[in-house]
Amino acid sequence: MPYPYKKMTQADFDYIRQVTAKDRVWVGDEIASEYYKDEMPEYGIFPPELYVEAENKEEISAILSYAYKENIPVVCRGAGTGLAGGATCKYGGIMLSVMRMNRIFPVDHKNQTITAQPGALLVDIQAAAAAEGLFYPPDPGEKTASIGGNVITNAGGMKAVRYGLTRDFVRCIEAVLPDGSIMNFSSNVVKNTTGYDVKDLIIGSEGTLCILTEVTLKLLPAPNCSCTLVMPFHSLEECADMVPKVLDLPFVPTAIEFLERELIEIVERNLHKMFPVKEGEAVLIVMYDASGKEELDRAVEAAAEAALDAGAIDCAIADTPERAGSVWAVRGAILEAMKADSVAQEECDVVVPRARIAEYVKAAKRIALSHGIRVEPCGHCGDGNIHTEMLRGEGMSDEEWKKATHESLTELYALSKELGGQLSGEHGIGNGRIEFLEEFVGPRMIALYKAIKLAFDDRLILNPGKVVEFWPDGETAAR
Numbered sequence: 001m002p003y004p005y006k007k008m009t010q011a012d013f014d015y016i017r018q019v020t021a022k023d024r025v026w027v028g029d030e031i032a033s034e035y036y037k038d039e040m041p042e043y044g045i046f047p048p049e050l051y052v053e054a055e056n057k058e059e060i061s062a063i064l065s066y067a068y069k070e071n072i073p074v075v076c077r078g079a080g081t082g083l084a085g086g087a088t089c090k091y092g093g094i095m096l097s098v099m100r101m102n103r104i105f106p107v108d109h110k111n112q113t114i115t116a117q118p119g120a121l122l123v124d125i126q127a128a129a130a131a132e133g134l135f136y137p138p139d140p141g142e143k144t145a146s147i148g149g150n151v152i153t154n155a156g157g158m159k160a161v162r163y164g165l166t167r168d169f170v171r172c173i174e175a176v177l178p179d180g181s182i183m184n185f186s187s188n189v190v191k192n193t194t195g196y197d198v199k200d201l202i203i204g205s206e207g208t209l210c211i212l213t214e215v216t217l218k219l220l221p222a223p224n225c226s227c228t229l230v231m232p233f234h235s236l237e238e239c240a241d242m243v244p245k246v247l248d249l250p251f252v253p254t255a256i257e258f259l260e261r262e263l264i265e266i267v268e269r270n271l272h273k274m275f276p277v278k279e280g281e282a283v284l285i286v287m288y289d290a291s292g293k294e295e296l297d298r299a300v301e302a303a304a305e306a307a308l309d310a311g312a313i314d315c316a317i318a319d320t321p322e323r324a325g326s327v328w329a330v331r332g333a334i335l336e337a338m339k340a341d342s343v344a345q346e347e348c349d350v351v352v353p354r355a356r357i358a359e360y361v362k363a364a365k366r367i368a369l370s371h372g373i374r375v376e377p378c379g380h381c382g383d384g385n386i387h388t389e390m391l392r393g394e395g396m397s398d399e400e401w402k403k404a405t406h407e408s409l410t411e412l413y414a415l416s417k418e419l420g421g422q423l424s425g426e427h428g429i430g431n432g433r434i435e436f437l438e439e440f441v442g443p444r445m446i447a448l449y450k451a452i453k454l455a456f457d458d459r460l461i462l463n464p465g466k467v468v469e470f471w472p473d474g475e476t477a478a479r
Contacts, residue, residue, distance in 0.1 A: 043085025118148025234281025
């Protein structure tokens with residue numbers, strides 16, 4: 001037997017149909033191929049043995065309880081927009097979709113929170129909060145991601161520099177453990193120092209510890225106004241040097257992004273989304289939110305003055321929704337444009353100290369080019385999270401591409417570590433980065449990760465082979 005799991009039988013299929021519904025269960029060749037992978041098929045294409053769409057926590061509990069007893073692996077899937085190969089059935093078994101569990105409950109104004117099931121989409125939660133004059137700040141690029149996926153990967157996004165990550169907005173979680181137990185982690189309170197903070201451990205655990213069934217999120221009063229500034233510079237170094245100057249001002253920016261001219265031109269050429277500022281080899285995009293126009297004007301004036309003092313060619317102020325939209329439309333279209341401009345893509349989303357962004361970007365380009373790969377870095381420079389996008393050209397074979405990307409990634413991750421950075425800023429480890437993790441965190445940390453996994457999931461049935469691997473290269477575990 002290649003893996004330490006039971007191969008599913010007709011009796012297993014019948015049981016899952018019995019505790020859910022026949023029209024929500026698919027087996028073998030009935031399963032659509034889109035469920036074999038996430039948004040990065042490069043990190044593995046694995047067919048499930050059974051695909052089921054759950055409708056409530058009781059069904060999830062019944063499925064997990066049975067899988068736990070029968071030694072069948074289970075992978076939870078949301079919208080499938082992940083970029084680390086996380087929501088894939090690496091060892092076969094059951095793929096459990098929570099997308100039918102998409103209810104959003106009314107906003108709790110007294111506690112300024114909103115509660116939703118894991119299949120609710122981020123864009124719908126943001127809209128539900130906005131309709132009540134409130135604001136859910138976490139803003140990952142993929143708005144059609146499920147909120148469960150956001151929580152379980154601790155999604156970041158462009159506004160993290162001011163508001164933080166998804167973790168900073170999760171009040172409490174309802175979840176099902178691998179043995180079928182239904183648990184509540186924390187409660188809808190502002191302070192909680194009761195015992196270990198297991199809630200925060202679950203956030204970002206990438207589906208390896210439990211399956212979320214409900215999450216309560218903190219909301220904020222909606223900002224009354226916002227403004228986006230575009231600061232073009234002659235060089236990337238000048239652009240990166242501006243970041244600490246922005247952060248030193250007495251106004252906290254909502255987002256700070258950088259784009260090089262070459263990447264802007266890729267978007268313009270392939271998607272015909274035109275960037276409103278034509279000057280500069282690199283541009284810094286800075287957004288401010290404020291509760292009033294006077295506060296916003298002071299922030300914009302201070303940032304514009306600081307930019308010009310630092311050598312910016314200009315400082316364009318996008319002070320209407322239409323002008324700001326033209327800026328952020330280009331930033332949001334980067335991944336789509338790069339797909340149109342290349343045969344295939346690979347990415348690492350390292351995070352480095354903000355003071356070393358330019359150093360990382362320059363070195364990353366040299367590394368990728370030395371392996372025959374075109375690279376286009378961009379990122380959330382307010383928090384040092386750099387997306388290093390590698391693009392495959394027409395003439396490169398599959399084997400050449402695989403070899404070149406692996407060698408590039410090895411060097412890029414080593415560079416990030418050398419600069420005091422981390423392996424991933426927001427996409428997670430999943431299956432795609434698991435081989436690089438121990439080099440970053442060391443064997444003692446891996447041992448802690450494994451101990452945590454075993455504390456939740458002693459039979460290793462939940463999303464096995466992600467984040468930590470107990471039997472590398474398909475070897476059967478000695479348990």
